[in-house]
Amino acid sequence: MATSGGGDDNEWQKLPCDEKVQHKAWKARVTGYEECVKLFRTQDSDKSPEFSKYLGLIKKFVLDANENAREKALDAVLAYVEEAQVAGKTVGEVAPGLIAKCLNGRTKMKERAFDILLMYVEIEKQVDIEEELVKGLENKQPKIVQACLELLRKGLSEFGSKVLPIKPFLKQVVPLLDDRDKTVRDEAKLLLVEVYKWIGKQTLMPMIQNVKPIQMQELQTEFDKLDLTGADKPRQTRFLRSQQDLKQKMEQTQASTTTASGSVAVEDVNVEMQEDLDPFEMMEPVNIIDRLPKEFFDKIESKQWKDRKEVLDDLLTLLTQNPKLAPDSDYFELIKASKKIISKDSNIPVVLVAAKCLTALAKGLRKGFKNHAVGVLEVCLDRFREKKANVIEALRETCDAAYPSTNLEQLSEVALAVLAHKTPIVRQCTQQFLTKCFAMATQTTLPKKVLKIYLPPLIKNTGEADPSVRDSAFESLGMLWKCLGEKHILPNITDLDELKLNKIKEYAEKAVLLNLRGEPRSSAPTGASAAAAAPSKTTTSSINSATMTKKTSSSTVSKSEVVTEKDEETPSPSTTAKPAAAAAKKKPAAAAKPAATTSEPAEEKKREPRPPKASVPFTSTVSHTTPSRVKLSLTSSLSPQLSTSTNAKVDFSKTRPITAPTSSIKQSLNKTQSFTQRPNALLATQSILSTVPIASTVRRSSLTPTRSPLLTLQRESTSNRGSTSSISSTTTQGSIPSTASPTKASRIPTSSPISSPICGTISAKSRIPMRSIPTLIIKKSSA
Numbered sequence: 001m002a003t004s005g006g007g008d009d010n011e012w013q014k015l016p017c018d019e020k021v022q023h024k025a026w027k028a029r030v031t032g033y034e035e036c037v038k039l040f041r042t043q044d045s046d047k048s049p050e051f052s053k054y055l056g057l058i059k060k061f062v063l064d065a066n067e068n069a070r071e072k073a074l075d076a077v078l079a080y081v082e083e084a085q086v087a088g089k090t091v092g093e094v095a096p097g098l099i100a101k102c103l104n105g106r107t108k109m110k111e112r113a114f115d116i117l118l119m120y121v122e123i124e125k126q127v128d129i130e131e132e133l134v135k136g137l138e139n140k141q142p143k144i145v146q147a148c149l150e151l152l153r154k155g156l157s158e159f160g161s162k163v164l165p166i167k168p169f170l171k172q173v174v175p176l177l178d179d180r181d182k183t184v185r186d187e188a189k190l191l192l193v194e195v196y197k198w199i200g201k202q203t204l205m206p207m208i209q210n211v212k213p214i215q216m217q218e219l220q221t222e223f224d225k226l227d228l229t230g231a232d233k234p235r236q237t238r239f240l241r242s243q244q245d246l247k248q249k250m251e252q253t254q255a256s257t258t259t260a261s262g263s264v265a266v267e268d269v270n271v272e273m274q275e276d277l278d279p280f281e282m283m284e285p286v287n288i289i290d291r292l293p294k295e296f297f298d299k300i301e302s303k304q305w306k307d308r309k310e311v312l313d314d315l316l317t318l319l320t321q322n323p324k325l326a327p328d329s330d331y332f333e334l335i336k337a338s339k340k341i342i343s344k345d346s347n348i349p350v351v352l353v354a355a356k357c358l359t360a361l362a363k364g365l366r367k368g369f370k371n372h373a374v375g376v377l378e379v380c381l382d383r384f385r386e387k388k389a390n391v392i393e394a395l396r397e398t399c400d401a402a403y404p405s406t407n408l409e410q411l412s413e414v415a416l417a418v419l420a421h422k423t424p425i426v427r428q429c430t431q432q433f434l435t436k437c438f439a440m441a442t443q444t445t446l447p448k449k450v451l452k453i454y455l456p457p458l459i460k461n462t463g464e465a466d467p468s469v470r471d472s473a474f475e476s477l478g479m480l481w482k483c484l485g486e487k488h489i490l491p492n493i494t495d496l497d498e499l500k501l502n503k504i505k506e507y508a509e510k511a512v513l514l515n516l517r518g519e520p521r522s523s524a525p526t527g528a529s530a531a532a533a534a535p536s537k538t539t540t541s542s543i544n545s546a547t548m549t550k551k552t553s554s555s556t557v558s559k560s561e562v563v564t565e566k567d568e569e570t571p572s573p574s575t576t577a578k579p580a581a582a583a584a585k586k587k588p589a590a591a592a593k594p595a596a597t598t599s600e601p602a603e604e605k606k607r608e609p610r611p612p613k614a615s616v617p618f619t620s621t622v623s624h625t626t627p628s629r630v631k632l633s634l635t636s637s638l639s640p641q642l643s644t645s646t647n648a649k650v651d652f653s654k655t656r657p658i659t660a661p662t663s664s665i666k667q668s669l670n671k672t673q674s675f676t677q678r679p680n681a682l683l684a685t686q687s688i689l690s691t692v693p694i695a696s697t698v699r700r701s702s703l704t705p706t707r708s709p710l711l712t713l714q715r716e717s718t719s720n721r722g723s724t725s726s727i728s729s730t731t732t733q734g735s736i737p738s739t740a741s742p743t744k745a746s747r748i749p750t751s752s753p754i755s756s757p758i759c760g761t762i763s764a765k766s767r768i769p770m771r772s773i774p775t776l777i778i779k780k781s782s783a
Helices: 006-013 026-041 049-053 067-083 085-101 107-122 126-136 142-159 167-178 182-208 213-225 241-255 260-273 305-321 332-344 348-386 389-405 408-419 424-439 448-461 467-484 486-492 498-510 527-559 580-586 601-606 640-644 662-677 679-689 710-719 730-735 756-761
Strands: 618-620 636-638 725-729
Touching: 006 026, 026 049, 026 067, 049 085, 067 085, 067 107, 085 107, 085 126, 085 142, 107 126, 107 142, 126 142, 126 167, 142 167, 142 182, 167 182, 182 213, 305 332, 305 348, 332 348, 348 389, 348 408, 348 424, 389 424, 408 424, 408 448, 424 448, 424 467, 448 467, 448 486, 467 486, 467 498
Parallel strands: 618 725
Antiparallel strands: 636 725
16 A cells, blocks of 8 residues: 655656556546546547547546545546447446545536536437436435435536437436435436427326326416517527537537528528427337226116216216326227217217217227228218217317328228218218328328229219318319319319319318428418408408498599489478488489589588689578469579678578477588688578568568669679579578478579569569579589
8 A cells, every 4th residue: 555655656647647547546547537638638549559448437436435636637538438439338336436436526526427418418328328327216314315316417408319319317307306305306306307398288287197286286387487589498408429510510600590591591500400209209108908997898888878977077087187098908898889889879978978088099099000091081980970960079079189190092992982971961070080180191192093993973063052071072182182282173073064173272282281290381381371361451452442332432422412402391300311422322314414412511621712703502492472372483593792792791680580390490500600701602592582572461571781783783693694603592581581381492493583473463664584694503612
């Protein structure tokens, strides 16, 4: 044994490196370990003979009794594993020693042990490392268990689930959520959160369903915090030696992440690196036949529907708890009993549970269900005759679960029989099922000989009386068109008329192809985009139609503003509220020319000021009582010169109430505001009214006449060649007291501006000759 004397020190210092690491003095070993690090790092080749010298010594490095020396030894082991090609041979001896002696030591020692174990993973010894870590989870020392869990989490985070598979350790991790040591429980929870990032909730939840509710709640809280599409999305950051080209690609891509194309490339690389996990493959197969109750087959044949439903509920619970079934068990009797219930049982709840059981059996056996698939599909397709929505939905799920274990050729005989079923809904549902099968087909799985089997019955069903059968047949043919292309389908459907061909093409455009998992193919156009395009087009069309309608409506109103007074009664609110187009529609066909213009005050306010010579159209109906109780309906016109020469004002506050109906009064008052905008027209109207003498039996109006220029009017009208403005409005009624009933007002023909009864009340000197008053033409101002 070496001593601390100077002579002894000189002796071990002269020893070669491989002997120093085996010396009894820990200082000598420390020196040897340090020299080994330099030696390993300076070798020109990973196949250097120097590495072979230490092949049997490396396992002793990690078991050094002195902790100080062991720390240095781990540095040498890490250098050896990084540099030596033969380092992989040492994993079976080094890894157990690291777990047993280093994971429960000092922090620095533990970190170095982590580096070595992960380096073994990098040199593609991940299977061995994972096995040793799973064994470490059963260690009695909580520090070692916690360290193994942490190492699994770190390895999964850096290398990903494709390099470090989750299935081998997940089953051992779940029970550790109940461990008595808090550090172990916390680390197990963190590992499950990391697993959740890589495989998702749908895969993980069935595998941890036996976790206690309080623990499940804690896990769910952590799951909810994750943003798997953003910052928490899992990414491989460390690569195997065989993945160095992938690493280089990743580094180059990350260097160009400033561009949009670079960002997309990063995502593509990450997708390539992630494992396409199948939850089914991570589950343990279970033989449920041995777990069935002894009286199962007796009760399933019972005449009491409650007994049948009870045993089927138990079976469904068993299948739910064990999603993956052992394929080597005999399920023939179980499936036969379930098929019999679907085929013949009259109790709907029992049929529903039986369908769910067959769905679970088909999913649990997958390819092992192939011997039963056609028989199950036959009874399910036939039971579509039930017509109840919940039954049809359950049977569709069963058909979808059973189809992947068979193919269209094996199913063809059953399909032909059902496509000719006497019940229309059976044919409809069968064609909808076949449409989904065609969506997952390719030219390999749907050759010409199989295609020719399905086309005749589908073409025949396009002529059925039931529209649902016809539509589903067109949908199936459209999916075939989409899947195989026009050149394979068109030659076989030449007998169809053009209308049916267009229908098939329409369904082909909307069809979406699916992969074997029932998901839309990446190359197929999604239904969302097509659906988004159609409403967009429709919306645009609707907007354009609305715009055109609005323009047409405006044009109609503008053209129909001119309304004749012939055969019109006294206006009422209901009459004036109608559109101008409706009023124009009601005017007699005998009217040669319109005689009045409808004008709204709101529109007048928006108009620009008219030129000085522009005439203001205004319609007024004057009603008062004459000695012969005849109503006056006067339509007259004045030139702007006459209007502007009159400065008289009308005092509406002194106007006496009239005996006209309330509705007419309200309408007249509402129209009063327009007088302020048309002072010339108002004063002109006053001048005309003043020329009509009123009998003594009639109460005089507050409109005191200021002048009587009828002869002037005649001369003005003649000089202007009849091109005068019309002044006619119902609002004048509010200024003229009247006792006559407005409902029986007489009308003046358009050919006679002034009626004969009025002429009888006017003196011979002031009577206007009929021939001198031209027929009035109402024109809207160009302004």
